[in-house]
Amino acid sequence: MERKFPHLSSPIQIGNVVFRNRMCSAPMGGTDITNEGAIGPGSKAFYELRAKGGAAAVTVSECMVHPQTDGSQAYHLDLSIPESLPSFTYAADAIRRHGAIPSLELSHSGMYAGTYMADKNKKGSLCQWSASDGTRPDGVPVKALTKEMIADIVAAYGYVAGQAKRAGFEMLMIHCGHGWLINQFLSPYFNKRTDEYGGSLENRCRLAKEVLQSVRAAVGPGFPIEMRMSGSELFEGGYDLMDGVEIAKQLEEYVDLIHVSAGTYQRGFGNTHPSMFREHGCNVYLAAEIKKHVKKPVATLGGLNDPAQMEEIIASGKADVVYMGRALLADPYLPRKVMEGRDDEIVHCLRCFTCMAERANTFTRRCTVNPVIGREIEGDEIQPAPVKKKVVVVGGGPGGLMAAKTAAKRGHQVILMEKESELGGILKSESAIPFKYEMYQLTGTYAQDAIKSGVEIRLNCEATKELVEAEHPDALIIAAGSTPLIVPIPGLTGPNVVVVNNYYKEKDKVGDEVVVLGGGLAGCECALHLAQEGKKVKIVEMRDMLAPDANVRHRPLLMAELEKSVEILTGLRGSEVTAEGVKCLNKDGEEVFVRGASVICALGQRANRKVVDELIDAAPYVSVIGDCVRASTITNATYQGYHAALDI
Known part of the structure; x- marks a missing residue:
């Protein structure tokens, strides 16, 4: 057959x-890491799903090679730990049996030891x-290695490289970037x-060179060694x-693949993991x-x-070679869909950082658009229902779809009732914000899948009790969503006010000077978009902080963008909207007037x-x-x- 993407598929x-x-699964840390650093069954299933999805290689991350100087709560491959080698062997086997090459990332955190510890207080010990020698930004003293x-x-x-090969891993990635130990030497x-x-x-470059030589001696010639570095x-x-070019040139003879990333975790998280505010790629x-200056293959x-x-x-x-991390959480089968020319079925990553925020918060994984992620061990394939109903x-929002x-995939006869003329629910409002447009596109992806699966979609169909009962359903799933919160502030329903949910329909009403009333996530992202338009x-917010509903990974990046172009006014409660702006009261009850001929109401949802x-x-x-x-x-x-559908 003729491949639609021949170079990517070769x-x-x-x-x-x-x-x-040419599509590989980037290093992603596991979740159920045992107390002694073995790979738990949940993490094995986590990695296996990307192999089933068609990735060329799946990289298990991160295996810390020297616990004596790096006590991070991560993987440790050590024969002194009875469960260690078997857990790595089962993980490598789970990846390889689907045709993907199992790879293991070998790391040392250096001064950032303890980064992955659930109990952050233990880092100090x-x-x-x-x-x-030095001091970390958080005040922790750092000692120079002898x-x-x-x-x-x-x-x-x-030593760890040799054990990884013994366990069945067929490639090793040596982490020399992102501010970890080898990068600290570079x-x-x-x-x-x-x-x-x-x-x-x-x-x-000496430490990196010695490490790569040590790994080569352990695994022998021909065994792929990949060096992950920050290009800058x-x-x-x-x-x-x-300098990155020179580093690659000095070290290329010791590796088989040069994997070029960017930045450091500590001084540019949004560079290493580009946010929705950055261009793809x-x-x-x-x-x-770097590829112009080296002879070895290069990954990006x-x-x-x-x-x-x-x-x-x-x-x-x-x-x-291209690597994907978050994209293969959103759709683990992306590589297979590419190979088969089914790219229109891909569920695209929203770059919302739910996956990484969840790991930081609860040491688990979750994905906004893929409910299986982090729970693969429970089953990653939809099984037919024993009795068709x-x-x-x-509701035709993301939850309802x-x-x-x-x-429908379980074999049930499904009717979806949506009262409006378009599917999407609250996602429709994202169509007018370029950096969130992929959220709007999610509706189309889900809807296409629903129709292919046999769902009957009825638009302009408000679900009354009589209408639903007339269908005699065995089961009803109510996903009716929410409506904007409109508080009784004089003038809030005036002609110069646009509710944030309706901005996509009324954007022409918004002038050049705008007050966004409400500093939650929706208000902040709309404000940023308006500022980007010039x-x-x-932003007027009664609390002391903005976007408390944003996750811990997305919020700092959002705030950094807002601080470039948006005036932030906290501790103010709106009391009246006029044609010239918003009257507010500060914490002392004093009136403050915030000028702006257009007002965006973003006070939340009910x-x-x-x-x-x-x-x-x-x-x-x-x-x-x-x-x-x-x-x-959207995640919830x-x-x-x-799961409501699985329960029927």
Whole structure:
């Protein structure tokens, strides 16, 4: 057959190993890491799903090679731990049996030891080691490694590499980027040593060179060794792209694949993991430049999820391999869909950081658009229902669509009733905000899947009790969503006010000077968009902080963007909207006037309980999901919709 994306779909040989395509699963840390650093069964299933989905290689992350100087709560492959080698063996086997190459990332956190510890207070009891003495930004003292300790760490890389090969891993990724230990030696910002490991670029590359040589000695010739490096550290005092080129040139003879990432976790999380505020593929230029100067294959990554863009990257010679992390959480079967020409079925990553925020908060995984993520061990395939039933779903937002398509895939007869003329629910409002447009597109992806699965969609169909009962359903899923909260403030329903949910329909009403009343996530993102359009924007929020409903990964990046162009006014409560702006009261009860001819009302959402109350007895089995339970997130709506359908 003729492949739609021939370059992306073509095999590649790295070392002595042939990879089935050019799409690889980037390193992603597991969740059920045992107390002694073994890979739990949940994490094994987590990695296996990306292998089933068609990735060429799946990288297990992170295996810390030297627990004596790196007490991070991560994987440790050590024969002194009885469950260690078996857990790695089962993980490698789970990946390999689906045709993917199992790879293991070998790391050392250096001064950032303890980053992945669930109990952050325990970090203070760890010894933090790096290239040089110093103090971390959080005040933790850092000690310089002695030459004897360096030699011990180098040997540890070789030891763990040998055990990884024994366990069945067929490639190793050596983490030399993102501010971890080897990067700390490469970086002039961190490395102030005056011995043979510091000073010149050649000296700063010495630890990386010794580590790579140690790994090669352990695994032998032809075994693929991949070096993950930051093409540039992207901050003042760190090394730049030209230095990155020289680092790659100095180390390429010791590796089979040069994996070019960007930045550091500590000084540019949004660079290493490009947010929705950045262009897809914004870091590809780093790999493209390095590729011009080396002979070994080069890999790139960074917010990639579009097959056409990835095809162009390979076809034009910018890189030889593309890596995806979050994109393969959103749709683990993305590579397989690319290979089969089904790219129109791909569920795209929203770059909302739910996945990474959940790991930081609860040490688990969750994905906004994929309810299976983090729970793969419970089953990642929808099973047919033993008894086929008639199901009515009320509401065509993300939760309702997920419920409808899941129920239909189980073999049920499904009718979806949507009172408006367009599907999407609250996601329709995202169509006018470019950096959130993929959220709007999610509706189309879910709807297409629902229709292919056999769902009957009825638009302009308000679900009354009589209408639902006339269908005689066996089960009813109510996903009626929420409505904007409009508080009784004089003038809030005036002609110069646009409710944030309706901005996509009334954007022409918004002038050049805008007051956004409400500093939650929706208000902040709308404010940022308006500022990006060149408008003068002010956010009025009665609390002391903005966007408390944003997750811990997304919020700092959002705030950094807002601070560039939006005036932020906290501690003010709106009391009246006029044609010239908003009258507010501060905490002392004093009146403050905030000027702006246009006002965006973004005061939150209220659950549509009235619909629930009317329909609660309209079928023998009723499940209520999403915002009509409590105004919350797309993540909760899709997750609840999926499981409501599985329960029928």
